[in-house]
Amino acid sequence: MLDWLIIGGGIHGTHLAHVLINQCGVSAAAVxxxxxxxxxxxxxxxxxxNTGMRYLRSTRVHHIDINSRSLERFGQEKQPYDSNLWIDPYYRPSLEIFKEHCQHVIDTYQLQDLHTHGQALALHRVRNGWRVDTDSAKLKTRKVLLATGRQKPFIPDWADPLIKQNAPIQHVLDMTFDMQHVSNEAQVMVIGGGISAGQIALKLMSGHSVTLVTRHPLRQLDFDSSPCWLGPACMDSFEEAQYPRRRWMLGEARHPGTLAQDVYKDIHTAIEAGEMLLHQGEVVNANMTNDNRVSLTMVDGSIVTVDYVVLATGLQAVQPKHTWLADTIKRYNLPLADCGYPILDEKLRWAKGLYATGSLAELELGPAAANIAGARAAGRRWYERE
Ligand SMILES: Cc1cc2nc3c(=O)[nH]c(=O)nc-3n(C[C@H](O)[C@H](O)[C@H](O)COP(=O)(O)OP(=O)(O)OC[C@H]3O[C@@H](n4cnc5c(N)ncnc54)[C@H](O)[C@@H]3O)c2cc1C
Structure with missing residues (x-):
């Protein structure tokens, strides 16, 4: 029997496996x-x-290693004179160095050896732990960590039927997104006002004619929630609050639909140079034309026809009772707050031997729960709050 089965090998699952083994002393053979x-x-x-992201939104202290200065040191040792590795303000890492550092951590600590291929489909209690049924095996473990992240791109109602008819529409966060499908010189409409929309609009600009459609004026903000949520300045009052109040605080603290400074500036420059169009409005309806284009009706009644639509409308927050966890929640009466999200204890335990991180732990970890900082905060819950 394993000691720990971590479900999900993203930023959270990988960092927390590293924490369990190299900070909490769990044997790698049992994870x-x-x-x-x-x-x-x-x-x-x-x-x-997919998005064409050049720099992360988070800073150099947010990465998958344990020591917070690890990424900075790695960058300095590897390419000491390359100033493109970081961007001001806040010394944010380039995607390139961030990914190289992730691979370095995975290789150094042989984390790849922990990977078991498969998708969890069901969870059952067994003597001394849990059984995780996957698409190909039944795995027994004393403890489970749910680190499944958000996976479902948010598709607006008007786009759903068209996608089913194979209209030229893709979501940039869909795992199958492929820019090669957007032919050269195509007129492309990018829908969304957040950083992914800005990044993909900038990327598509070379070779395509791009219109960015946002519901609101472009908004610049360094982070998607204030850094005060990473420490006691804001988290103390969050932890003292009841769950309905915590849900309200999460809503107030997060700033979706905002752009980091570099992306904001590049978009403004492109618009001023006439290389990109900005349309403030909302699509209310859409149809496919006979020549396989998409005709979009805007909220002001205007109609715009384009060759291709790229949705950059984020990943959907799905309550766990609407996922593969539904049966487990019901069978073992796992506690949920009124908003449908798990009630965890301060060690992120949902039930005996069952733990969660990421957006599933947002009522415990606060607004940055799903971010890289949230993975690090989850790790600290295990080794700092003994
Ligand atoms: C384009 C983009 C850029 C971002 N940039 C930043 C940034 O700069 N800074 C920052 O702090 N945050 C950023 N974020 C937010 C956040 O850090 C990332 O989404 C991060 O990947 C979340 O990590 P995760 O491990 O929770 O989820 P994921 O990375 O999505 O990993 C979850 C994994 O779990 C797997 N999984 C899901 N369900 C199951 C199942 N039933 N069985 C087995 N496996 C399963 C998935 O296939 C996936 O591999 C960004 C997000 C996106 C999409």
Missing amino acids: RILDPHARLLQAWSKRAE
Whole structure:
């Protein structure tokens, strides 16, 4: 029997496996990471590459290693004179150095050896632990960590039927997104006002004519929630609050639909140079034309027809009772707050031997729960709060 089965080999699952083994003293032989992809971090890397992201939004202290200065040191040793590795303000790492550092940590600590290929489909209590039924095996473990992240791209209602008809529409965070499908010189509409929309609009600009459609004016903000949520300044009052109040605080603290400074500036420059169009409005309806284009009706009644639509509308927050965990929640009466999210204890335990991180732990870890900082905060719950 394993000691720990971590379900999900993304940033959270990989970092927390590293913490368990190299910080909490759990034997590597007794830990496995279950993930359906060929490599750890594959889902995250693919989505980050899809967007054309050049720099992370988070800073150099947020990465998958344990020592917070590890990424900075790695960058300095590897390419000491390359100033493109980081961007001000806050010394944010380039995607390139971040990914190289992830691989360095995975190789150094042989984390890839922990990877078990598969998708968890069901969880059952057994004597002394849990049995995780996957698409190909039944795995027994004393403890389970749910590190499944958010996986479902948010598809607006008007786009759903068109996608089913194979209309020229893709979501940039879909694992199958492929820019090669957007032919050269195509007129492309990018839908969304957040950083992924900004990044993919900039990437598509070379070779395509791009219109960015946002519901609100472009908004610049360094982070998607204030850094005060990474420490006691904000987290103390969060931890003291009741769950309905915590849910309200999460809503107030997060700033989706905002752009980091570099992306904001590049978009403004492109718009001023006439290389990109900005349309403030909302799509309310869409149809496919006879020549396989997409005709979109905007909220002001105007109609715009384009060759291709790229959705950059984020990943959907799905309550766990609407996922593969539904039966487990019901069978073992796992506690949920009114908002449908797990009630965990301060060690992130949902039930005996069952733990969660990422957005599943947001009522415990706060607004940055799903971010890289959230993975690090989860790790600290295990080794700092003994
Ligand atoms: C494009 C992009 C850029 C981002 N940039 C930043 C940034 O700069 N800074 C920051 O802090 N945050 C950033 N984020 C947010 C966040 O850090 C990432 O989403 C991060 O990947 C979350 O890690 P995770 O491990 O929870 O989820 P994921 O990386 O999505 O990993 C979860 C894994 O679990 C697997 N899984 C899901 N269900 C099952 C199951 N039933 N069985 C087995 N495996 C399963 C998935 O296949 C996936 O491989 C970004 C997000 C995106 C999409």
